[in-house]
Amino acid sequence: MPLSNSLLIILAIALIGFFITRQRAYSIALKNGGVAKLHSLPLYYGYLAGIWALVPALILLACWSAFENTLINSSVLGLAPADLVAQGEDQMALLLNQVQNIAAGSIEASPDDALQARMVARMQSLQGTSLLIKSALAIILAVVGVLWAFKSVNPNYRARIKVEGFVRIAMLLCASVAVLTTVGIVFSVLFESVRFFGKVPISEFMLGTHWSPQTSIREDQVASEGSFGAIPLFLGTLLISAIALIVAVPIGLMSAIYLTEYAKPQVRAFAKPAMEILAGIPTVVYGFFAALTVAPALRGWGESIGLSVSSESALAAGLVMGVMIIPFVSSLSDDVLNAVPQTMRDGSLGLGATKSETIRQVVIPAALPGIVGGVLLAASRAIGETMIVVMAAGLAANMTVNPLEAVTTVTVQIVTLLTGDQEFDSAKTLAAFALGLMLFITTLVLNVIALHVVRKYREQYE
Amino acid sequence: MNNTTTKRNTTDIVKAGLAKRYARERRFKLMGVAAVSISMAFLAFLLISIFAKGLPAFQTTYIKLDITLEKKSLGLPEEPTAIEISRARYDKSIKKALLAQFPDVTKRKEKRMLYQFVSSYASRQVADALVADPTLLDTTASLWVLADDEVAALARQADYTLEKKDKQTEITRARIEELKAENRIETRFNWLFFQRGDSREPEAAGIKGAIMGSFYTLIVTLVLSFPIGVAAAVYLEEFAPKNKLTDIIEVNINNLAAVPSIVYGLLGVAVFINFFHLPRSAPLVGGIVLSLMTLPTIIIASRAALKSVPPSIADAALALGASKIQTITHHVLPLAMPGILTGTIIGMAQALGESAPLLMIGMVAFIVDVPTGITDPATVLPVQVYLWSDSPERAFTERTSAAIMVLLIFLIAMNALAVLLRKQFERRW
Structure with missing residues (x-):
């Protein structure tokens, strides 16, 4: 070339x-x-x-x-x-x-x-x-x-001064790549979303209860026929995330408590790396596992006790996503629990409280803001998780809170709308960006609050 | 007097409650053990189920056929070149060889069933054998060719085939026994799995294309994110004035680390593909998107590593007259390098396992050719897993699990390298 x-x-x-x-x-x-x-x-x-x-x-x-x-x-x-x-x-x-x-x-x-x-x-x-x-x-x-x-x-x-000046500018530019990325995300998502809202009114998108983007690409059809109501997607996302958090928060928190307060060093030396492995497994592997092992198993159990469980049930995706988040919750809680000063524990133990009473009544209340921050971060991760739901959750936008039925999520719809044909002007592809905007805003707000809470909390004990 | 009774009473109350409190203590501890065990059990279950499913994919079945290769019937000239040989179609010869092997098959329907005994890749194998040894032409050559995936499953008596008792399956079983008696069927290690790209035929599908795609994508990611990440970390840690702009950059980096990966995919589609018109499905775009995603990880890890270098070292260098940049490049950065590299490897491992943003930028296409550069259409290992997991054939499920095993082995190797680096070079000051 x-x-x-x-x-x-x-x-x-x-x-x-x-x-x-x-x-x-x-x-x-x-x-x-x-x-x-x-x-x-x-x-x-x-x-x-x-x-x-x-x-x-x-x-x-x-x-x-x-x-x-x-x-x-x-x-x-x-x-x-x-x-x-x-x-x-x-x-x-x-x-x-x-x-x-x-x-x-x-x-x-x-x-x-x-x-x-x-x-x-x-x-x-x-x-x-x-x-x-x-x-x-x-x-x-x-x-x-x-x-x-x-x-x-x-x-x-003064050659050295000039060279060093250049290096400094280059480093500043590198540091601003992070800002540029954010600007790029905001603009690309916002710009396309505005175009989308030009075709479909924002009120309909936010409040409509019917989602079927496929019908609107037929020729001569006006897009605004009530097929872009995103409420079922939001509901599905919340449902699956809620299941995931119900699994992950108690298990993650209890693991962190056990590992920081009770476990012998040998146990910790084994359990912590195992947790890290769990955290390092690619999400596509979890998705494969959810779709091919967990979902059929749940379906089988459901049938044996007379329940009809969809093969793409929210429960399967939520359970596996919960397991995926366990190490995340556990490592964040671990940091937070470790930051609680030993003197507080010693005071409580000295007054005759048992270890569990100390943990429940002294350590956890002291660590609560940090734990809440960690849970918020976990929630933002659950909402933004893609591969597990793409592989294990459904495509049909059902308005339901029944975890045994199939629901769809925001991320699933983004993937399905954007893979395949690439007509960039259709409301269908633009809708993906509007969903992306919602996703970005939600996770951003959760992250900002969580990071703020965690930072405030750290300052308190430093 | 009154006082002592109260005291005794308190002690009694405490003593009376002790058994209950200890029981509660034990229960609480048990809950902790249960929580940890649940995670461990899940991890074990996940790994075992994937390994159990994936192991058969590393074996494949070959059948020996006596194939008559006449130049005339193959449409080859008297002195064929290697290209002509490799382009000729050998399906008919293979079909004839199959019929010769099982002379009792006469009906059309049965014939069609018999033809599915070998993979459609067999034609390619015959061509390769002929290119390697053209003297086989105009002879009847005994060649080992790849069996169809269902035949392979029956031959190794995979558990899901045991219950199949329909007529066709029984006929196939009988034929396999016949071949076995003649030593014409053989199970081998599935080298094809590591030598080929994707295919519609599970027995001929491989992960080399995906591995190379992952390789090129990661190279792009590394080349972009490592220098930029380290430079940004050095700037923020050592040079940045404490002002609003620096604050904004810092908050930004922390937030970017928590942005869902799929949003980076949207950025990739809108900016790199629609605006800059970079090629779709190419490792170049994938690498750029993944490097934006791993930058925060690398920056945060590098800053921690830079922070852990004691200021006395920098002070000594400065006192001897080194400039700020000399101090950093000659002293601080080399000492922080193990930590920076550890963070980079962990970031690369994340990038290797990531698939959601790559779906957006079109790296999900069905691509047979192994990519040879960063602008060739390609897919990556995790996306290959996603693609195969959709296929209904059992053999593809096995291959999906096998691909996951390969992916996990890469990830574990990378993480082990990071741990090793940390252990080897970590210094406590």
């Missing part, structure tokens, strides 16, 4: 620049009476040359590549006759896609389409020219950068 070649050339220029500039710094230093006479070590002059070679050239390449496609595409589409343009944007996008694929060589051109051939030819020639210019410019820029650094080597030049 020519682009990777020019990247390699730029990299080579940077390396050569590094060595020759460092060498020049050495020779200048010798002329002036030793390396100590330079402001910075010769190494830093070399680094500076490398930075000057790489950074401007790479920025140029990145910017050029970001904008060239738009320009090339509009120029290629300019060839299309007016009657084709009149057919609408979808048609044009399709045509463009074909031309792009042919130009890239991934599909065969149809032999008797003159327009297509012209467009492909123009696209290829434009792409070729663009690549040539951009590579040449980048390489020139790299050479100029090295020359600049090479020229400016002198004993008073």
Whole structure:
């Protein structure tokens, strides 16, 4: 690939620049009476040359590549006759896609389409020219950068300060990637959601009780026919999460209490890593287990006592999800319980309370805010969990709180709406983003509260 | 006087209640034991059930057939090239060989049943054998070819086949016995499972494609998230001024660590695929999304590692005239490296097991070819597990469990490496 070649050339220029500039710094230093006479070590002059070679050239390449496609595409589409343009944007996008694929060589051109051939030819020639210019410019820029650094080597030049300044800026940029990610999530989800709410009123989405997105992609059907009411999804999510928490909170909390307060070191040395293994098992494995082992077993038991259990029951998904969260609850509670000062336990034990009385009446009340924080984090994890419910819960949006029936969740619907066809304008795919927005907001609020509570609590005992 | 009676009374009250309180104490402790045992029991049950289901997938059954390979009937020229040989269709020859093996089959329906005795991959195997040894052409070669998954299950008498007593199954059983008597059927280790990509035929499906997909995805993730994560951690720990912006970044990182993974998938679809037009289903996009997801883990672990390096070391370096960045790159960072690497490995293990965001960006496609680069369409191990778990065939259930075993082995190896690093290099200052 020519682009990777020019990247390699730029990299080579940077390396050569590094060595020759460092060498020049050495020779200048010798002329002036030793390396100590330079402001910075010769190494830093070399680094500076490398930075000057790489950074401007790479920025140029990145910017050029970001904008060239738009320009090339509009120029290629300019060839299309007016009657084709009149057919609408979808048609044009399709045509463009074909031309792009042919130009890239991934599909065969149809032999008797003159327009297509012209467009492909123009696209290829434009792409070729663009690549040539951009590579040449980048390489020139790299050479100029090295020359600049090479020229400016002198004993008073503060190369180290410049290099360190650059490193600092680079680190700041890395740190802001986290912020950019959040901004990216918020904007991508929000933007598509706004488009969705343009098609389906927000009140209907939030309050409607009927969810069947599949029907709305039929042609000529208005999307707002009561098929995007998300209440059943919210209810299903809450149901499964509630089952999961009912399993996970008591077991997780009791495990943490036992492991911190009672267990001998040998037991702890064995049980803690086992818990970590449980936490490290991929969720898809839990999902497989829920769908193929737990759900049929539950169904069998239900039948043997005369209950009708759906094979995609909320109970199966909830139980397995609960087990998945146990180590999470347990390790968070563990931290919190350990943070309770020993003096409080000693005081209670000294007054004659038994160990369990101490734990129930002193340690847990003292640790309660932290435990609540942990439970909130666990809840946010249960709500956002995807693979278990995708594999073990159903697709039908039933309005029910019966754990033996099949329900669907927000995450299941996001996955089903977005895998498969990728028409980006249909209400169906946009609905996934609206659901994602709900999910993001809910988990964000839970997390913020939980983190705040936990932090407040830690400060209390520090 | 009065006082002592009360005292005695209190003691009595306490003593009277002791038995009850101790019983409650025991019950409480028992609950704790029960809670831990439930988790352990579940873990054991999960692992045992997956291993029991998955082990048969590591075996596969081969059948020896005497296949007549005439160039003419195969449509090959007199001096065929390797490409011509590998492109020819051998289904008919295999069918003839099957009929020759069981001459009593005459009816059409029975024939059709017989043809399903060997996998459709057998044709490929014959082609490979011929490419390796073209002298077999125009002879009747005894070749071992892959049996169909149901035949394989019957041959090794898998427990779910024992109850099957219908006519067809009985006929197949009799044929297997016939082959066994002639030493024409054999169980071997399933190397194909590690050599091939996905397939519609369970007996010919493998996880090499998924493993390579996971490999490329993780490489992208590592290349992006490790330098960015470490740089961000160093900045936040050592340089960041205490101001609003730093606070925002910190709160952000903590929150990102708890954002559901599927939301990262939405970000991937909207930004990288729809806006930047990166290729769908490619490890490149998967790696970018996963690296955004693992960044918080790496940053948090790296900050903890940096914090644990005693300030006296940095102070000594600074006192000797090193600049702040020299102090960090020459002293603090190398000392914190074991901790940083441990955090990175744990983050990578998380990324390896993650599948939800990858479903969003199209890494769920049915892909037969093994990917050879970061822009090839690919799938990853956990997604392969998800894909196979949907298939109704028992053989696919076995392969799903086997793929999970491979995935777990990778994860355990990574975590063991992290523990080892921690044990080996951890220093208490």
